[in-house]
Amino acid sequence: MNAMDARLNALRQKMSEMNLDAIYVNSAENHLYMSGFDNPDGHLVITKEKAYVFADFRYIEAAKAEASSSFEVCLPNKPTLNEIVRDGGVKNFGYEDRRMTCASLAGLKKTLDGMGVEFCPIGGIFTEIRSYKTDDEVESIIAAQRIAEGAFAHILKVINYDMTETEVAAELEYYMKKHGSEKPSFDTIAVSGTASARPHGVPRPVKLEKGFLTMDYGAVVNGYHSDMTRTIVIGKADADITKLYNTVLEAQCAAIDAITEGAKNADMDKIARDIIDNAGYRGCFGHSLGHGVGLEIHEQPGVSGGMGDATLKVGQIITVEPGIYIEGKYGCRIEDMVLITKGGKQNLTDCPKELIEV
Ligand SMILES: [Mn+2]
Structure with a gap:
């Protein structure tokens, strides 16, 4: 069949x-x-x-x-x-x-x-049927993700202090289109400085501010979306920026480590949230840990504290995207896509996430 x-x-x-x-x-x-x-x-x-x-x-x-x-x-x-x-x-x-x-x-x-x-x-x-991805669907999502990763490598090469947030977004989207993306997964987010405190901020026609630059974007292949967030630092990272970044990274890696077939969606959210709360950022991670992704950028299943006893099932693809946002100051998010496999998981994202200063 x-x-x-x-x-x-x-x-x-x-x-x-x-x-x-x-x-x-x-x-x-x-x-x-x-x-x-x-x-x-x-x-x-x-x-x-x-x-x-x-x-x-x-x-x-x-x-x-x-x-x-x-x-x-x-x-x-x-x-x-x-x-x-x-x-x-x-x-x-x-x-x-x-x-x-x-x-x-x-x-x-x-x-x-x-x-x-x-x-x-x-x-x-x-939404339920579509939450389980077949191999073909997984391949399309990986293909889209590889294009987005190429765009990240590209932006690191061309970025400079005269660029605006809008230009960064345009550069990412242009690269992805040229390399086989049907369209952006959603309106590309590229927000720097104080604007990085807005999880879904809109790129501004202003030069990149010093501090965090959060880029959340994706490509589309065969109708399937990828979703990735990388946050880099414009200029030098001070102690506060470094601590905040490493807390988000630790929370993200801990949640990914815990992901496996049968794990509770809500527990994944809690693992990341506890690390962020206990590092002194309670209340600064104001959205859920992640979501399914596929023909739409946001699909089932949700990965949040509100998922009750729902467990992760083989074939689902979820994002893992904790963040810390301090109003008026700055914010940071790191996001990968993870496939649930028999008895485990596969991280579909292959892109550096150590602190990068440019
Ligand atoms: Mn996402």
Whole structure:
């Protein structure tokens, strides 16, 4: 069975557990995940027996070439939703409540008015299936990560005191695009000096300030995102900067060391947090330790204190990204991506993280 059929089977298994006869897929990520064809303006309809890719004239040729052979490629309304519902005996119709607009749902309801269809929110069906990565998916994420690592080596070569934060971000993104990234994983973060105290600060058109420079960015390959943060020091690191940096690094390495199949997500967060708190930075690590990553930059599972008894499972990829942020002063974060393997883990990030001064 090919990978796409395995996904269809997994989805239909979930559909039967939820007593759904069909699912309407409108989100770009789930469209790509299920059909193998990327079309942000299209949608899928998947029933117990059939699977349809709907693409308009602009995308139809690409759809025929790229969509999985398990899907029938159709122009809009050929067949109509009414025909699919009637012929497939669809009573319970699932929709992506987390991704569909209220207006789109209202449109679907209007289209199928009088057909006796019940619309059912599907909740986290896709996020759960997608949290387990196959080898192909892992390879794409590693390929994206290698491009991002190249960009880090590149920025260390070209960085100088006349550069602005915006230029650093642009340089990283330009390098990644030139080396095979489809797009940035998200808006590149490159913040220096006092702005580094903002975990998701926006690069400013100002020259790099002395002190920390935090760069959080990633590449995309085959739709799959990488995510890495490296913090370097502009100028010389004083004792406070060195202590703070080494605390973040120690917290990050301790959490990564503890990661293994079956470990509790919440415990990973606590291991890093305790080290930071006990070093005198209590309250300065105000976000969770990490998150899943894949077709979207933030996926399941979460890695935070709020994950209850959830445990790490083979095939999941999580980020490990503790940070310390002191408002008005500076901040630092270090982030790797880690794959959970049978009885262990594999760090997918291969990039220096000792304190670097430039
Ligand atoms: Mn991240």
